[in-house]
Amino acid sequence: xxxxxxxxxxxxKYFPGPRQGIFGKHATLKAVDGVSFDLAxxxxxxxxxxxxxxxxxxxxxxxxxxxxxxxxIRFDGQELAGLDDRGLRPFRRRMQLVFQDPxxxxxxxxRVEDIVGAPLEIHEPSLSRDARRQKVEEILGLVGxxxxxxxxxxxxxxxxxRQRLGIARALITHPELVVADxxxxxxxxxxxxxxxxxxxxLRRQLGLxxxxxxxxxxxxxxxxxxVAVMYLGRLVELAPTRALFTSPRHPYTxxxxxxxxxxxxxxxxxxxxxxGDMPSPLDPPSGCAFRSRCGYAxxxxxxxxxxxxEMAPGHFKACLRxxxxxxxxSMGAAA
Amino acid sequence: xxxxxxxxxxxxxxxxxxxxxVRDVSFSLKxxxxxxxxxxxxxxxxxxxxxxLKLTPxxxxxxxxxxxxLRTRKGDVVDLVTASADAMRGLRGREAAMIFQExxxxxxxxxPVGAQVGEALRFHQGLSKRAALAQAAELLDLVGIxxxxxxxxxxxxxxxxxxxxxxxxxxxxxxxxxxxxxxxxTTALDVTIQAQILELLQRLQQRTKMxxxxxxxxxxxxxxxxxxVMVMYAGRVVEQAPVRRLFHAPLMPYTRxxxxxxxxxxxxxxxxxxxxxxxxxxxxxxxxxPGCSFSPRCGHFAPGLCDSVSPPLSVAEPDHLVxxxxxxxxAGAA
Amino acid sequence: MSTTASxxxxxxxxxxxxxxxxxxxxxxxxxxxxxLSLVLILSLxxxxxxxxxxxxxxxxxxxxxxxxxxxxxxxxxxxxxxxGRDTLARLLMAGRISLSVGFSAMAISMxxxxxxxxxxxxxxxxxxxxxxxxxxxxxxxPSIFLLLAISAFLQPSVGSIIxxxxxxxxxxxxRLVEAQIRALRARDFAVAARAIGASDRRVMFxxxxxxxxxxxxxxxxxxxxxxxxxxxxxxxLGYGIQPPTPSWGNMLENAQSYLTSAPWLAIIPGAAIxxxxxxxxxxxxGLRDALDPRQEAR
Numbered sequence: 001x002x003x004x005x006x007x008x009x010x011x012x013k014y015f016p017g018p019r020q021g022i023f024g025k026h027a028t029l030k031a032v033d034g035v036s037f038d039l040a041x042x043x044x045x046x047x048x049x050x051x052x053x054x055x056x057x058x059x060x061x062x063x064x065x066x067x068x069x070x071x072x073i074r075f076d077g078q079e080l081a082g083l084d085d086r087g088l089r090p091f092r093r094r095m096q097l098v099f100q101d102p103x104x105x106x107x108x109x110x111r112v113e114d115i116v117g118a119p120l121e122i123h124e125p126s127l128s129r130d131a132r133r134q135k136v137e138e139i140l141g142l143v144g145x146x147x148x149x150x151x152x153x154x155x156x157x158x159x160x161x162r163q164r165l166g167i168a169r170a171l172i173t174h175p176e177l178v179v180a181d182x183x184x185x186x187x188x189x190x191x192x193x194x195x196x197x198x199x200x201x202l203r204r205q206l207g208l209x210x211x212x213x214x215x216x217x218x219x220x221x222x223x224x225x226x227v228a229v230m231y232l233g234r235l236v237e238l239a240p241t242r243a244l245f246t247s248p249r250h251p252y253t254x255x256x257x258x259x260x261x262x263x264x265x266x267x268x269x270x271x272x273x274x275x276g277d278m279p280s281p282l283d284p285p286s287g288c289a290f291r292s293r294c295g296y297a298x299x300x301x302x303x304x305x306x307x308x309x310e311m312a313p314g315h316f317k318a319c320l321r322x323x324x325x326x327x328x329x330s331m332g333a334a335a
Numbered sequence: 336x337x338x339x340x341x342x343x344x345x346x347x348x349x350x351x352x353x354x355x356x357v358r359d360v361s362f363s364l365k366x367x368x369x370x371x372x373x374x375x376x377x378x379x380x381x382x383x384x385x386x387x388l389k390l391t392p393x394x395x396x397x398x399x400x401x402x403x404x405l406r407t408r409k410g411d412v413v414d415l416v417t418a419s420a421d422a423m424r425g426l427r428g429r430e431a432a433m434i435f436q437e438x439x440x441x442x443x444x445x446x447p448v449g450a451q452v453g454e455a456l457r458f459h460q461g462l463s464k465r466a467a468l469a470q471a472a473e474l475l476d477l478v479g480i481x482x483x484x485x486x487x488x489x490x491x492x493x494x495x496x497x498x499x500x501x502x503x504x505x506x507x508x509x510x511x512x513x514x515x516x517x518x519x520x521t522t523a524l525d526v527t528i529q530a531q532i533l534e535l536l537q538r539l540q541q542r543t544k545m546x547x548x549x550x551x552x553x554x555x556x557x558x559x560x561x562x563x564v565m566v567m568y569a570g571r572v573v574e575q576a577p578v579r580r581l582f583h584a585p586l587m588p589y590t591r592x593x594x595x596x597x598x599x600x601x602x603x604x605x606x607x608x609x610x611x612x613x614x615x616x617x618x619x620x621x622x623x624x625p626g627c628s629f630s631p632r633c634g635h636f637a638p639g640l641c642d643s644v645s646p647p648l649s650v651a652e653p654d655h656l657v658x659x660x661x662x663x664x665x666a667g668a669a
Numbered sequence: 670m671s672t673t674a675s676x677x678x679x680x681x682x683x684x685x686x687x688x689x690x691x692x693x694x695x696x697x698x699x700x701x702x703x704x705l706s707l708v709l710i711l712s713l714x715x716x717x718x719x720x721x722x723x724x725x726x727x728x729x730x731x732x733x734x735x736x737x738x739x740x741x742x743x744x745x746x747x748x749x750x751x752x753g754r755d756t757l758a759r760l761l762m763a764g765r766i767s768l769s770v771g772f773s774a775m776a777i778s779m780x781x782x783x784x785x786x787x788x789x790x791x792x793x794x795x796x797x798x799x800x801x802x803x804x805x806x807x808x809x810x811p812s813i814f815l816l817l818a819i820s821a822f823l824q825p826s827v828g829s830i831i832x833x834x835x836x837x838x839x840x841x842x843x844r845l846v847e848a849q850i851r852a853l854r855a856r857d858f859a860v861a862a863r864a865i866g867a868s869d870r871r872v873m874f875x876x877x878x879x880x881x882x883x884x885x886x887x888x889x890x891x892x893x894x895x896x897x898x899x900x901x902x903x904x905x906l907g908y909g910i911q912p913p914t915p916s917w918g919n920m921l922e923n924a925q926s927y928l929t930s931a932p933w934l935a936i937i938p939g940a941a942i943x944x945x946x947x948x949x950x951x952x953x954x955g956l957r958d959a960l961d962p963r964q965e966a967r
Contacts, residue, residue, distance in 0.1 A: 158616040188375035188552060189552060190375060193596030193598070193610045193611070196610055217600075218599060222599075222610070223598075256526060261555025262599075263555045263558050265558045271534075274531075276481070277495040
C-alpha cells in the first residue's frame, strides 16, 4: 500500500476543437495539459480555478469518466489510465463523484431508494432488496435525511436535500476517494454551510480522501488541507492552504485572492484587477499562459514556459519571477 | 415623496394567483446610492425587482399592489404600478434600466452588439443611425470593452461572459437612467471578472449619480458595493440597515445566521472555526409556518409568541428596521 | 406546533392543500376532445371485440333477398352490401382487422424505432451516423409510394400488411428517440450512473429510456392513427387486405361502384376510419399536453 491514494503524473486531456475551414483539421483544445499531483490518504486537496481552467476535466479524467490523452493516474498503486470499462468496474466503488447541479444529477424518474441504492445493485448484486433498503436508510441518516425519504422522488426535495442525496449515493459503497465537483456552488448560502459542514463531518467520520473542485476561495480555504490553483489547463501553484492564503507565490493566485469578495464592509481592499479575460484554450499565449493578464510579466515570460518548482517545503509555483513580494489580502474579521 | 429620492416603494406586493411572492415591501433610494437586496432563492428579491419595472407576467396571472414612485430626470413623479404599458415602455431604458444575471438571454443573438446599443439610443434619444453608432462605440469604450469601435460588429456569442455583461451595462446606461436595477449581475461570472464588473458599476454610478438597486445573494459583494442593505426572507423584508450596521450589529436572527454561514477562512489558529449553518430550509410559500416565517429555523424561537403573530417591522434605530418579535432580547443576548 | 386560539394565524388560511400526485391524468381529462376521443376509441375497440357474435347475422352470411338494404329500414341495422351481407357485422369485423393492423404495426415500428434511436443516440459515432443517415434516406421516399411499390410484389395478408406499414413508419420514432437519448445522456445523472460503474444496458434502459417515455407514448398514439390510415389506403387501392376478409379500406373499395345508388356503403366505413384516426390524433395531443411537466403550473 503506497502512501498516496492517488498519484497523477503529467495528465493530459485534449478535445477536438472546431474544424479550421471546411476541409481543415480540427484544432486541439488542451483542456488539461500536463497536470501532476499526489493525494495522501485522508487528505482534502482543492483544485481552484476559473471556468475554462480545466479543473472539472481533471476531476472527470481522474475518475476515468473521460479517457486521458496522456499521462498516468495511479489509484492505490494501480494504473487506471489504460483500463477499459470492464477493467475499471472494480475501481468504481472505491472512487465516487459528487456533482455541482443537484437537479440534473438525480434521475427524475427514479425513487430515492433506487437512486441511492444503484451502486449497491451494481457492485453487490447478491444483496437482498431488504438489505439494500436498510443500507440506503442508514446512509440517508448519515447525510441528515430520514429513512422515509427513500420512498420519494427527487422533485420532492429542496436543493440542499438533493445535494445530500447526491452525497449519499456517492458514499454508499464506502469509497476511499471522493471527487466533489463544485458541490456547493449551486446552493444558497445558509444551505451551503450545511453541506460544507456535512462534508467535513463525513470526512472525519469515514476517513475520506477528497478532491474538492471549486471556484469559491472562501469555501476552499475553509475546508482543504492543500490547494492547487489551475490556469488554462496547468497548475500554477500548489501549496498547503495556509501558505497559499497567507503568502501566495504566483501572481494569478494573488489576483484571485484579492478579487475574492470579503463579507466585511471595513475590510481593507487592495484589489489587483486583472485585465481582460482568460485567453482561449485553443490558442494559449506562448511561454507562460498567464502572462497576457499578468502585471509582473517580463519579456522572458513570453519565451519560457515555467514549470512547477518547489519554493518552500510543499509549496510549488510555476512562475519565472522569484523576485516578487506578493500580498495576501485580509480575510475580514469573523463575525 | 421626498425631493432627493429617485425611487420610493410603498407597501409593494406581488402575487401569482394564490401564491404571494412579495408582501408589503417599502423602501426608498436616493440618487447615487446603492441599496443591496439580499436573500436566498425564493425570498422574493428578484420578483420585487421585476415587479417594480412590471416585467412580471400580465395582470390575471400576476397581481401587483402598492406604489412604486419614480422621480424622472425632469422631476415628475410617476407611479410605476399604475402606469400604462405604453408609459412603461417609454420609462424602461430611458429612466429605469435593468441588467440580468445571464446577459446572453437578454441580448438578441441575431444582431451585432453595436446595432443593439445604437437601437436603444435611437429609440430613446431620437439620434440618427450614424450618431447612434458613434455614441454606441463611446459607450462600449466607457464600459471597458477594448477596441470598442471594432467590436460594434460583433455578435453576442462571439463575446465572453464578462464582455457580454459589459455590453448589457452599456445597453442599460445608453440613456443615462436615474435608476438601475441589477439582478445578480455578477453571479454567473468568475471572481476576477466579477471584480472588474463591480468596479465598473461603481465608477459609472459616481459619474451618472444613478440610484442602484443591487440584487444578490453574495454577502461579500454586498459588503463591497452597498450603502444600505435590505434582507428579504419568504417574500418579506426582515431587516434593513446601513451596510456597516447590518454587518456589525445585525438584529434579525436570520441575518445573523446568514452572516455566520459564510465561510471565512481564518489562519490565525490551528483549525478553522466551525461554520454555523442555519438548519432546515426555506418554507413552502403555499404552506408557510404560522407567525414569523423564519420561526421554525430560528434559535431564538419563543413558543406562543413567534408562532402566533407575524411580527411587524420594528424601528430599532431611525435607519435600522427589523422584523422580529424578540429583536431587543436577541440584541441583548449577543 | 400549537397555535393560540385567540388570534387565528394568517398562515393557516394559506394552508392550501397542494394538488400533488398523478397530475398527468388530471391534465389529460381536462383536455376535453382527448378525453372524449379516448372514450370513443375504447368503445369502438370493445364493440369490435364483443358485439359481432351477438349479432343476428355473421359478416360472411350472404342473404340474396336483402341486397342493398338501406340502413335503419329492415332487420339489418346499417343495411347490407351488394351480396346482402350485414354492414354492421362487416364493419365491426373489419374494425377488428383494421385496429389490430394499427396496433400491431405501431408496436413493431416502435420496437424498431426505439432500438435504432437508442443505439444511435447512445453510442453515436460512425455506426450511429450511418443509422441516422439511413433513417433520413428512408424518410425521403413518400411512404405511400413505398408501401404500394413493395405491396405490389408481396402476397398480401394481414401479417405482411402489418410488416409493411411498420417498415415505413419507424423512422420518425427513431429520430425522436435518438434526439431525446442524445440530450439525456449528457445530463449529470447519466454521468453519475457511469461513475458508479453501471453497464451501458443499465444506463440506456434504467436511466435514459424512462425519461423519454412521454414523447414516445405520444408518438405511439399518432402512429396508430397513421397505420390505420395507411391500411385503408392500400386496401382501398386493392393491394391490402383481400376479400372476403373485411377491412375498413376494402369495404370502401367495394363501395366505389355504388356511390350514387348505395352511398351508406362508403359513408359508414369512411366514418369509422375518420373517427378512429381523428380520435387517436386527439388522444396524442392530449397526452402531449398531459405528459409535459412544464404544464404543471396550470
